[in-house]
Amino acid sequence: MTEVRICHLYPDHMNIYGDRGNISVLTKRLQWRGYSSKVTNIGVGDKYVPGDFDLCYLGGGQDKDQNIIALDLAKKSSALASAVDDGVAFLWVCGGIQLAGKRYVDASGNELQGVGILDLETIAGTERLIGDIAIRSSVEDREFTVVGYENHIGQTYLGSDSRPLGKVLHGYGNNSYDQVEGAVQQRVIGTYLHGPLLPKNPDLADLILTWALEHRTSESVSLEKLEDDFAVLAHERAVVRAGLKR
Amino acid sequence: MYFVARLIGKTIAFLSPLLRRGGGTSAPGVALLRLHPKAFSKLSDSLDRGSVLISATNGKTTTTRFLSDILANAGVACVSNTSGANLKSGVATALLTKEQHHEMGVLEVDEAALPEIVEENRPRMLILMNLFRDQLDRYGELESIAKRWREMVLALHPNTKLLVNADDPVLATIGLQRPGTIFFGLGDASSYSRDKLQHASDSSNCPQCSAPLSYEHLTLSHMGDWRCESCSLARPQLDFAVSRIRLDGLNGSDFTINSESGLHEISSKMPGLHNVYNALAAFSAASDLGIDQEGIVSSISKTVAAFGRTEKISINDRELHILLAKNPAGANANIDTLLLQPGPLHLCVLLNDRIADGRDVSWIWDVDYERVLNKVETLHVGGERSYDLALRFLYGGFDKEKIEVADSIPKLLDSLISSTSENSKLFVLPSYTAMLDLRDELVKRNVTHAFWKDGK
Ligand SMILES: [Zn+2]
8 A cells, every 4th residue: 555654844833723634634535545644743853854755744833933943944954955856745834835935034124044945035014914815726737726714924925936826816815916825836835825724625635645646656646536525615615705805 | 071971882781782682792882982982991990899800711701700609699799791792892881881889890801902901990800811722813823912911910000919820831920920929720630631732732832941841730721730841930839729620521510629728629510620710710819809718619609601601401302502612722621521421422513703703713623523523423513614614524534424514503403403312412512603693593492591681
C-alpha cells in the first residue's frame, strides 16, 4: 500500500484556525481511496529532512508564536527549499503564506525573514481584511472555486515568479488592491483562506494529494472521484455567503 | 439633559419587551448612551454599594447568577443583567432599569468591553475567571485581550477588590501584578485531571518566559495547577481552594471549598468542572463581601442554570437538554459532561455564524467531538452552518449515513422526536444564536418560557 508521508509543521504553535481539520481531510481522503498516510509533527528545534516527506503543511498562529516560528524556520529554510525543488507538495495557510514569502514587515516596521519558497512579500496594513471569501482558481489544467474565511492585517504582494491561486470573486484577497488571492509556485500553495480550508474545497484537497502521490510514486496519478455531497453543499452555500454584503 | 436621556431610555425599556425577542435587553442602553455619553458613569454611581463586575470567556452568566442569588438570599437587593446582554449597552440597560431598592450591581461583562466599562463603572469588585480561544474574528487573538486586561488591572482604582482564577496562568500572572489580589482555584482536581493538554488549549507557555508549563493537574483547556520549571513562576497561593470533587453527570456535583474560615461542603445542581469554577468564584466573592458563609453554601445548592446554559425541557415525553457550546473550551466542557452520562447518546449540534456566534466557524474543528462519537446513537446537525458540521463529523470519523442534516429548527425537532423513543434524553449543543432560535421554536410549541422571563 502506498503511504503518503505528511509533515505537519509546528502543530503546537500554528493551529488557531482549525488547522487540524486540513490534516484530517488529507488523511481521510487518502484512506477512502485505499492509500495510507503517516503524519509527522515537526516542531521548534526538530530537523526537517527534505527526502522524508511528500507533503508539507503549515497553518496559522498568533503573532507572538509566528515570531518564534520565523526564527526556527530560518534554520530549516535550505532543507525546505530543496524539498520544493524535488516536487514535494506544500500547503501553507494564513500565517503560513506570510512565512513562505521573502519577508514580513509588521506594523512597527520590524522585519521578519521568510523562507522564500514563494516569491512574495507582506507588509502590515492598517485595516484587517476579514470575512467570507470566494475565489476562482486555475492551477495546471484544473479550474475550480475555492471558498473560505480570511482574517489578516498583512497586505501581501506577489513577485514575478509566483502566480496567484485565484481571482477574487467576493472578499479581499492578498491585499486591498489586486483582487487576487494566494500564491502558487512549483508545487507550493500559499493562501489566507481558512475555515479550515480543505473540508469545503475537495478539488483543492485532491490537487494537493495528487502532487503528494506523484512525489511518492514518481508516476502520474489520477485520483478516483469521491462522493462529496456534504462538501459540495457546504461549498455552494459558502459561495453565496461570500457574495452577501453584511 | 441626563434626566431626559434617562427618561427616554426607561420608556424604551418599558416598551421593548413587547417587541418580542431581545426582550429590551440592550436597546434602552443604546439610546441612553447615544443621548448622554456620561450616563454610564452616572448610572454606576447611583448604586449605593457599588458593583461587582464578572468577566470571562466562559461562565460569566452562570457566575453572575450564582452571586446574585447569594446576595438576594442574604437580603442584599441587586440589579443584574441576567439575560446575558453584556456589552456596554446591555449593562447600561440593566443599570437603567434598576429598581429603587437595588443597592448593588452584579454584572457580567463581555471580555472586549471590560476595560472601558471598568473605567467608567469603577467597580467595588472585579472577578476575572478565564480566557479561552473564542471568536477570533471579533476578539482577535487571545493575547490581545490579555494585553488589554493587563493594562486595565494596572490602572484599577485602589479601592477595587480584584478576584482572579489562579488556575488560568495568564490571568494569575495579571493578578500577581497587583498587591491584595484574591486567588481562587481547584486545589485538588486529581481525580478529574487530564493526562495531556486539549488540542484547543492556548497559553500553555509561561506568561513570563515562554517556556512550556508543567502541570500537577490539568482541568479545562490550559487551566490547572501550573508551574514553570524554567523561571519558577507558579500558580499563586489559593485563598479559596476546591477539593474532594465528585461530578454526577448532568445531575450536578459535590465538592469542598477550603478557605481561611474552614471547610465548606457544597452540593450543586450545576454539572461539570466548569460549573465548579463558577460556584467557587461566586463563593469567594460573596465571602469577601462579608456574606455569611452558611448562607452562601445553601444558596449555591439551590441555583439552577440560566436559559440555554444547561437547561432541561420536556418535549413529547422526551427530555431535551440544551448545553450552550459557543467556543472550543465550552464545547469540550460539555463533552466531558456527556461522557459521564450513561448509555448511548442522542446528540444534536447546531451552528450559526451571526455576529454573536462569530462569523468564522473554524473553531468547531478544535472541539474534541471524537471523544464522544462512539457513544452517539443518533446525530443531528442544524443551523445556518449545518453542512460545516456535517463535514466536521464526517471527517471526525462518524458514519456518513447516520449524519442527519436538518434545514430548519422545526424540521430538526420533528426528526429528533421521530428518531428517538419516549423517555429518551436528547442532548443539544447549540451556538449562541442557534440556542435562541431553538428556544424560540420551543416557546412556540409551548414547552418552555421566553428567555427574558428567565430568572428574576
Ligand atoms: Zn517561566
